[in-house]
Amino acid sequence: MKKIIRYLGLLTSLCLLVMVLSSCGSKKASDQSVLSRAKQTNTIVWGVKADTKLFGLMDVKDSQIKGFDVDMAKALTKQILGPTGKASFIQVSSQTRIPLLKNGNIDAVIATMTITPDRQKVVDFSNHYFNAGQSLLVKKGSPIKSVKDLNKSGTQVLAVTGANSVANFQKVAPKAKVLELQDYAQALQALKSGQGKALTTDNGILLGMAVENPGYKVVGGAFTKEPYGIAVNKGQKTFVKKINQALKQLRANGEYDKIVKKWFGNISGFDYKEAEK
Numbered sequence: 001m002k003k004i005i006r007y008l009g010l011l012t013s014l015c016l017l018v019m020v021l022s023s024c025g026s027k028k029a030s031d032q033s034v035l036s037r038a039k040q041t042n043t044i045v046w047g048v049k050a051d052t053k054l055f056g057l058m059d060v061k062d063s064q065i066k067g068f069d070v071d072m073a074k075a076l077t078k079q080i081l082g083p084t085g086k087a088s089f090i091q092v093s094s095q096t097r098i099p100l101l102k103n104g105n106i107d108a109v110i111a112t113m114t115i116t117p118d119r120q121k122v123v124d125f126s127n128h129y130f131n132a133g134q135s136l137l138v139k140k141g142s143p144i145k146s147v148k149d150l151n152k153s154g155t156q157v158l159a160v161t162g163a164n165s166v167a168n169f170q171k172v173a174p175k176a177k178v179l180e181l182q183d184y185a186q187a188l189q190a191l192k193s194g195q196g197k198a199l200t201t202d203n204g205i206l207l208g209m210a211v212e213n214p215g216y217k218v219v220g221g222a223f224t225k226e227p228y229g230i231a232v233n234k235g236q237k238t239f240v241k242k243i244n245q246a247l248k249q250l251r252a253n254g255e256y257d258k259i260v261k262k263w264f265g266n267i268s269g270f271d272y273k274e275a276e277k
Contacts (some may be wrong), residue, residue, distance in 0.1 A: 017106070034107045034232070035080075035239040041083055045093035046073040047106040051183050053208030055112050058091075065089055068263040069110045072129060075255050076110075076230075079246035084126050093183055094162030098123060101233055109231040111206060114164055124236065126243040128254075132202040133222025134168050137191065144198050146220035150176045158187045158196035165201045168224050185188035188213070202226050207270050265274055 037046045048069050049056035056067040070089065073103045077087040079117070090106050097109045098145060101123060112132070115125045138144045151159055151173035159166045161180040179196055183186040188209055191199045232240050250256040264270050 025250075032104070033238070034236050035242060036082060038239075042081055043088050044073075044077045044080065044085070045090060045105075046070075046077075047097050047100055047111055048073065048089050049093065049108040049111045050089075050091040051093070051185050052112060052205050053212055054204060054267070055208065062196055065091065068130070068259060069112065071262070072250075072256075072258045073108075075112050075250055075259065076243060076246045079249050080242050084103045094160050095182070097162075097231070101231060102133060104233070107232075108239075112202060112228055113231055114202075114226040117162055117233070122234070123231040124240050125231055126240055127247055128227035128229050129247055130204070130228040132204045132226040132228060134165055134200060134224040134226060135203040135206055135218050135222050136220045137188075137199040137201075137216055138197070138219055139191070140215055140217050142197070142219075144219060147172050148225050150198060150231040152176065156196045158190050158199040160184055160187050160201060163201060164226075169200050172223055184209070191216070204264070204270065207264075207267050209268065243259045266275040 002085075048065055048067075050058040050065045050069065054067055055069045056065050058064075059066050062072060067185075074087045077085045090100065092100055092106070092109065092111055094111075097111050097113065098119070100106050101109050102111050108127075109123075113119070114132070115128060119125070136144065136147060137149075146152060147169070153175045155173075155176045157169060157173070157176050157178050159169065159178050159180055161182060169176070179190065181190055184201070184205065187199050187201075190196055195251070199209075203218060203222055210216050210218055230243055232243070247256075
């Protein structure tokens with residue numbers, strides 16, 4: 001009987017231990033300290049776009065994503081973790097970047113993401129690192145000169161699902177119809193096939209498209225202000241503080257200026273000094 005009691009006591013202790021360990025392990029990755037995990041692994045996992053020339057575009061030659069956002073992520077990683085710090089990248093889109101961040105699949109999003117009040121309800125943002133403005137991409141020779149030319153019933157304009165450009169455009173051209181596509185590659189193809197009179201999103205993204213497609217141009221100037229920020233999960237204030245400190249250091253040591261000029265310094269029609277503000 002004593003042996004049985006001792007055995008039952010041991011079994012109960014083991015069960016309690018398993019419950020405690022299970023409880024510890026059940027804590028969601030998104031609730032853990034991102035900065036602590038990054039320091040332990042010496043790696044920050046960034047969500048970046050792979051379909052946006054100048055900011056994040058997959059290079060088919062070496063299967064590497066390259067662009068301004070990617071270089072910024074690498075520089076920020078070195079500032080936060082030190083010279084041996086590693087930046088890891090996961091491809092995101094306008095639709096998937098917040099869900100992947102909330103699930104803990106990525107540590108931060110640096111993917112042409114405008115800081116908006118609605119987004120600030122679900123994620124935290126760093127200080128802005130790039131100033132963009134929404135504009136229009138049209139075929140050369142198009143009669144469309146500005147957003148006012150599109151504010152007509154029956155006129156169809158192209159945009160990308162998940163981007164705030166749709167709501168922005170509808171405010172300035174409420175009579176026009178917006179066709180939303182899954183990504184920028186599809187939106188550009190739709191423009192080429194005549195499914196819309198123009199494609200609207202941030203000017204930096206559109207200029208990247210124009211560089212690759214000489215038959216198209218950006219018109220109308222910027223009709224909004226789109227400050228890009230780095231998105232981080234709620235509850236990661238220490239990590240956000242570190243990112244802001246790193247951004248300040250990159251501006252102070254000249255690295256930020258080098259990255260901006262690398263990607264935008266020779267792009268016709270782009271005011272990179274305005275973007276740096």
